[in-house]
Amino acid sequence: MDQVTALAEAPPRRARYLGGKVLLGVAVAWLALMVVAALTAHMIVPFDYRATSLEARLLPPVGLGGEFPYLLGTDHLGRDILSRLLHSIQLSMAVALAGSLIGAGFGITLGFLAAHLRGVADSVCMALVDLQAAMPFMVVALGVLALFGNNFLLFIVVIGLHGWERYARLTRSLVLAEVEQGYVTALRGFRAPPLLIYRRHVLPNIAAALIVNFTLSFPEIILLESGLSFLGLGIQPPLTSLGNMLGFGRDYVADAWWLPIVPGVVIFITTLAMSLAGDALRDRLDSSLNL
Amino acid sequence: MNGAWMAAKLLRAAATLLLAVTVVFIVLRLAGDPAEILFGDNVGEESLIRYRALWGLDQPLGVQYLLYLRSLLLGDFGLSSQSGASAWQLMMGRLPYTLQLGGVSLLLAVLIGIPAGVAAALARGSLTDRVVMLAAVSSFCIPNFVLGVVLILVFAEQFGWLPSHGTGGIWHLVLPALTLGTGWAGVLARFARSAMLEVLGQPYIRGARASGLTEGRVRWRHALPNAAIPLVTILGFMVGGLVAGAIVTESIFAWPGVGRLLVDSVKLRDLAVVQAIVLMVAATMVAANLVVDVLSAWLNPRLPAATGA
Numbered sequence: 001m002d003q004v005t006a007l008a009e010a011p012p013r014r015a016r017y018l019g020g021k022v023l024l025g026v027a028v029a030w031l032a033l034m035v036v037a038a039l040t041a042h043m044i045v046p047f048d049y050r051a052t053s054l055e056a057r058l059l060p061p062v063g064l065g066g067e068f069p070y071l072l073g074t075d076h077l078g079r080d081i082l083s084r085l086l087h088s089i090q091l092s093m094a095v096a097l098a099g100s101l102i103g104a105g106f107g108i109t110l111g112f113l114a115a116h117l118r119g120v121a122d123s124v125c126m127a128l129v130d131l132q133a134a135m136p137f138m139v140v141a142l143g144v145l146a147l148f149g150n151n152f153l154l155f156i157v158v159i160g161l162h163g164w165e166r167y168a169r170l171t172r173s174l175v176l177a178e179v180e181q182g183y184v185t186a187l188r189g190f191r192a193p194p195l196l197i198y199r200r201h202v203l204p205n206i207a208a209a210l211i212v213n214f215t216l217s218f219p220e221i222i223l224l225e226s227g228l229s230f231l232g233l234g235i236q237p238p239l240t241s242l243g244n245m246l247g248f249g250r251d252y253v254a255d256a257w258w259l260p261i262v263p264g265v266v267i268f269i270t271t272l273a274m275s276l277a278g279d280a281l282r283d284r285l286d287s288s289l290n291l
Numbered sequence: 292m293n294g295a296w297m298a299a300k301l302l303r304a305a306a307t308l309l310l311a312v313t314v315v316f317i318v319l320r321l322a323g324d325p326a327e328i329l330f331g332d333n334v335g336e337e338s339l340i341r342y343r344a345l346w347g348l349d350q351p352l353g354v355q356y357l358l359y360l361r362s363l364l365l366g367d368f369g370l371s372s373q374s375g376a377s378a379w380q381l382m383m384g385r386l387p388y389t390l391q392l393g394g395v396s397l398l399l400a401v402l403i404g405i406p407a408g409v410a411a412a413l414a415r416g417s418l419t420d421r422v423v424m425l426a427a428v429s430s431f432c433i434p435n436f437v438l439g440v441v442l443i444l445v446f447a448e449q450f451g452w453l454p455s456h457g458t459g460g461i462w463h464l465v466l467p468a469l470t471l472g473t474g475w476a477g478v479l480a481r482f483a484r485s486a487m488l489e490v491l492g493q494p495y496i497r498g499a500r501a502s503g504l505t506e507g508r509v510r511w512r513h514a515l516p517n518a519a520i521p522l523v524t525i526l527g528f529m530v531g532g533l534v535a536g537a538i539v540t541e542s543i544f545a546w547p548g549v550g551r552l553l554v555d556s557v558k559l560r561d562l563a564v565v566q567a568i569v570l571m572v573a574a575t576m577v578a579a580n581l582v583v584d585v586l587s588a589w590l591n592p593r594l595p596a597a598t599g600a
Contacts, residue, residue, distance in 0.1 A: 131310050134576045136535030139553070139569055143315075146557040146565040147322045223434050227539055230436045231554050243436070250440050250543070254448050261444070264437040272432040 024280050027273035034089060034270055041090035045083040046071070050238055053078035058256045073258050075249070081262055084240050088263060092241045095156055096221045100214060102160025103221075104167050108210065111171025112198055115179070125168065132165040137224065145233055155234055162224055163217040170213055174206040212282055219274040226267055242267050297585070304581045311573040315566060316359050324348065363570070369563030371556075378567040382549060388458065389548035392541070393533040395468040397526075400475035405522065407476070408483025413510065415488065423480060430477030439470040439543040456545035467544040471537060475529055482525050486518040493517075520591050524583050531579025534572050 037044075046069055057078040059070050072081040114125040132140070141158050148154055178184065179202070187197050226243030228234035230250075235241040237248075242263045249259030324343075343349045347358045362368075368378040404427075411423040446466060447455035454463050490496065491514055499509045529536070538550035545551070549568060556564040 127306075127310055128314075131307060131314065131573075134307065134580060135311070135573060136532050136576070138538055139535045139572045142538070142553055142557045143565055143569045144318075146560055146562060147318065149560065227434065227436060231539065231542055233554070233557060246436060246440065250443075253440060253444050257444050257448070260440045264440055268433050268437050271434070272429060275428060275432050 024276055027276040030269055030273045031277060034093070037086055038090045038093035041086040045080075045086050047080035047083040049079065049083040049087040049240060051079060058252070060256070061258055061262075064258075072262055073256070075259055076252060076256070081258070084245060085262060085266065088240045088242045088245050089266065091235060091239060092222060092225055092243070095159060095225050095235070095241065096218060098156050099159030099162060099221050099225070100218055102157065103162055103164045103217070104210065104214060106160070107164035107167025108171045110164070111168040112175055114168065114172045115175035116194060116198070122172075126172070129165040129168050133169075137162050138227065141224065141228060142233065145228075150233060150236065152235075152239070155228075159221060159225055159228075162221055163213075166213055166217065167210065170209060171206065174209060175202060178202050178205055215274075215278045215281055219271045219278070222267070222274075223271060296588075300581060300584055304577050307580075308574060308577050311577075312360065312363060312570065313356075315570060316356055319562070319566070320352070320355075368567035368570070371561050371564050373556075373559050373561050373564075378563040381564055382552065382567050382571060385547060385549045385552045388546060389534055389537055389541070389550060392464065392467055392471065392546055392548060393530075393537055395464055396472035396537075397475065397529060397533075399468055399472035400479055400529075401526070403472075404476035404479030405483045408480035409487050409515070409518075411480065412484045412487035412491065420484075424484070427477040427480040427484075431474045431481075433474070435470050435474065435539045436543060438473060439466070439540060442466045442470060443543070456543075458547060463544075467540050467546050470543070471540045475536075478529075479522065479525065482522060483518065486521045487514065490514045490518045520587055523586055523590060527579050527583035527586065531576045531583075534568070534575065 053074070055078065056070060056074050058076055059067065059074040059078075061073040061081075062068060062071050064073075070080050070082070072085065074080055075084070110125055114122045140161070144158050144161075145155075175198070183201065184197060187201060222242075225234055225241060226246070229241045229243030230247040232247060235244045237244070245263040246260050246267070249256075249261075249263065252259045324339075340349075347355055350358070366379055368382075370376065371378050371381055374381070407423045407427070411420040414420050443455045443466065446453045453465050455466065457463060496509060496514055499513045500506075504513075534549050534553075537546075537548055538553060540546070541548045541551040542554050549571075553565065553568045555561075556568070
């Protein structure tokens with residue numbers, strides 16, 4: 001079979017050449033584990049994540065010279081790394097989820113407004129969308145943090161600003177296409193108020209595409225949170241997140257390599273798993289969507 | 292390339308830049324009175340009034356906006372609240388380091404990523420293809436701050452082969468450039484693969500084969516140059532996003548570039564420097580967009596821009 005016909009017969013599906021179903025299964029299992037860890041962290045941790053112990057400082061993980069009950073070892077203050085890791089997963093996931101919801105809410109609202117109002121309002125919205133899309137988000141986030149200082153709530157809002165422009169652009173184009181449909185014309189004929197049409201009828205019809213966009217942006221948001229926390233500009237002690245653990249662990253890389261490596265590995269595997277699972281989900285949910 | 296298309300592109304770039312400046316101005320004013328932010332409660336009301344007059348802050352907002360535009364056009368981005376030096380000069384002093392690191396990383400990414408992607412496309416479905424693509428996805432899923440720390444751990448701490456931070460000789464560049472270049476190489480490999488596959492599926496490739504050309508000539512003379520067009524676009528955006536992309540890497544390796552200056556200035560809340568860097572990044576991105584548009588129109592004469600259609 002020559003390459004041309006091969007191309008025509010087998011549309012490229014990334015999940016397949018990445019090792020197929022086994023790898024996908026591992027990815028999904030890992031993500032499920034992360035979700036369970038995030039939901040139950042406060043109940044299953046062996047130690048209080050803030051509890052220090054002077055006798056048990058910088059212990060390596062069990063199996064590498066460490067001792068029970070500190071499964072993954074301890075940090076420079078003798079705090080249990082497994083407990084801190086579980087709490088970090090919980091906080092990182094919670095912040096990413098809150099940020100995603102803020103970004104989605106803001107972007108979708110703006111997209112509906114632009115599509116509804118059209119004219120000048122539409123142009124202004126889309127110009128802002130283009131500007132945001134052209135700016136690297138990390139720079140925007142740093143600018144906002146410089147201006148308003150850092151606190152937990154503001155940090156979540158900054159994280160939430162990430163990706164709003166993609167929701168806005170997507171929502172606007174989908175709504176513009178949707179309102180041409182017969183059912184919207186019919187609802188308008190019944191004099192249904194626009195808000196009701198949009199919320200009860202249009203939104204459910206465009207939800208699939210928005211959910212796909214959500215799976216795209218969630219790993220990016222986790223990386224953004226970790227990156228800013230790593231730089232010391234995100235989650236602040238005594239709270240702990242994956243990036244924050246890695247950032248502080250970096251200072252001990254010479255004496256206690258497990259401090260940065262444990263959260264680093266978790267971040268890497270989680271983003272990789274999300275990327276694999278997200279691709280598979282997109283292939284299945286809708287291959288026609290060109291995101 | 293026709294003139295009207297160029298003019299429209301230039302106008303759009305200028306409008307985007309103006310919008311960026313306007314947004315920065317509005318946000319800066321929303322944050323509060325600059326005189327109060329700068330001096331806090333340390334000075335009396337009299338000095339505040341004097342400084343407001345000095346900086347034109349007692350003028351109406353419209354006038355302030357025009358004054359702001361004028362000072363930016365004159366290259367005046369204000370003074371660093373930390374060192375008192377000109378924000379513009381501080382930034383420019385760091386730029387060569389970022390360009391050096393970014394240039395080497397980008398070169399590394401091109402030399403590894405594109406050949407790997409092309410090889411994967413030519414051996415579609417083979418083991419090579421799978422390995423290359425798994426490596427590509429892994430490389431851009433591993434964040435710079437994880438990869439950088441791992442590289443320091445292995446090559447600086449365990450083996451002691453390479454310096455872990457700072458500048459000096461060429462050896463200081465190796466770890467940061469690897470950290471920054473790996474992710475880009477992965478992106479380039481994936482794009483090179485899909486661009487090459489798309490081109491190989493075109494009728495003119497079948498035509499070239501049918502006319503009896505050797506497979507080598509078809510691949511390198513007919514397929515590769517066409518596959519290079521989308522790659523130029525990606526490369527253009529990478530160059531444009533260089534400063535932003537290097538923020539984390541420069542911080543890990545204590546590399547004295549613009550990205551590290553930005554992080555330090557954010558921590559110290561040195562607004563003039565942050566503002567100068569944000570506007571510089573915006574201008575770079577707008578310019579990169581423009582260059583990419585013009586370049587791809589020039590490379591691909593079939594695009595409507597080139598014919599004026």
